[in-house]
Amino acid sequence: MRKLLSHHHHNVLSSSSSFLLPPSPSPSPSQFPIVPDYTTHEIFFFSSIPIAKSGFDLATLATIAALLLLSLISFSVVIYTRLRSRRLRHLENFNSLWTVRLLLVTITSIWAVNEILRLPLVRRKYLYPFLPTLNLHQQSNICKIHVVLSLGFLEPSFLVTLLFLVNVSIKKSNPSRMWALVSLLAVCAPVTLLQLFFVYSSPLEGRLPRFMHGSSVAGSDYFGSRTALCTYPFFSSVVFGGFAAAYAVAFLCSCWRVMDLVINKGIRNRIYLLAAAVMVALSVQIACLSLSWLWMPEEAAYGYVVLAMFLFVAGSMAVGEVILVIKPIAEALSAAAELQRRPAEERTTSL
Known part of the structure; x- marks a missing residue:
């Protein structure tokens, strides 16, 4: 009798709980179409403890x-020089490339x-509260845009603009x-089109491992929610590596020509620093992109690799802004002030 009552009581609880608790919705197949939950060994080669x-x-x-x-300081300096050049004749020739320097800062x-x-x-x-309906597929599109x-x-674009400013420094007339802008678009357009092709319509997508074409992996964020973690696809890294190799040759040749013509020791040291910053950043970036395929984005090693790559690239951009934007403009303003001061001193001496 007790068994029957307990069995009946269990059935009542089960039936009542089925009315009180709504059935959990089964995920639709279209909800997560592109970012499947691959395991570490299916995508990358090594695994470690996620942190x-x-x-x-x-x-x-x-x-x-x-x-x-x-960049804000550089932007302000460029605009200030532009305004000053309208009243100072000595800055007119120097200020002819203000749009190129502004382009470097904007990029x-x-x-x-x-x-x-x-x-x-x-x-x-800061992003998802304004876009609450983003699913993993839509989040992966954000990673594609980033790549x-x-x-x-x-x-x-930054590297081409940098090379343009270096080449202009040894020319007698500014282009x-x-x-x-034409040079920038002509060089960057093929790279951009190749990246679009491999990121959005990668060939043999179903036959190749995901790390070769995927720009994101399904994972968990710090709040435990499922999210798309951005990665760098193998094909995108190869395209950028080919561009970096060709650029390195052109950049070193330009720096070599500048150092042959420049006598000022200070300017030579700046060229050395700029060349070292750019070449080291490109080398570290290619190495980090190659190593990033070995770990999942949720792992510590991947975080260190991507952080190192980001710091070196950001450092080279900072060095480029200081050497090619802030420092030349500061020297030009100082020279213009000195030229303005000399006529006044000469008039005072004659009196």
Whole structure:
């Protein structure tokens, strides 16, 4: 009798709980179409203990803030020189490339903002509250945009603009501003198109491992929610590596020509510093992109590799802004002030 009562009581609880608790909805197949939950061994080669990467994100955010502050200073200096050149004849020739310098600063700023898109902490706290319906597929599209902009357009554009300013420094006449824009588009367009092709329509996508074409992996953020963690696809890294190899040759040749013509020791030291910063950053970036395929984005080793790559690239951009924007403009303003002071001193002496 007790068994029957207990069995009946259990049936009542089960039936009542079925009315009180709504059935858990089964996920539809279209909800997570592109970012499947692959295991570590299916995508990458090594595994380690996953850790919370908030420290990596905070370090990245601090560097981005410093780079944006430097870009703001550079932007202000360029605009100030532009306004001063309207009253000082000595700055007219120097200020002819103000749009190119402004382009360099703008590309650096956009690159820094674009790096925020790959940070799960920032996306969760500041992006998703305004877009509450983003699923993993839509989040993976954000990672695709980040990869195409970073490796396909912004970094190549910065490097090409940097090379343009270095080449102009040894020419007697400055080229037109449109020539700088045409050169930028002509060099960066093939890289951008290749990145778009491999990121959005990768060939043999179903037959190749995901790390070769995927720009994101399904994982968990710091709050335990499922999210798309951004990665760098193998094909995108190969395209950028080919561009970096060709660029390194052209950049070193330009720096060598500048050092042959420049007598000023200070300027030579700046060229040495700029060449070292760019070449080291490119080498570290290619090495880190190659190593990033060995670990999952949730692991500590991946966080260290991506952080190192980001710090070196951001450092080279900061060095480029200081050497090619802030320092030349400061010297030009100082020289213009000195030239203005001399006539006044000469008039005083004659009197």
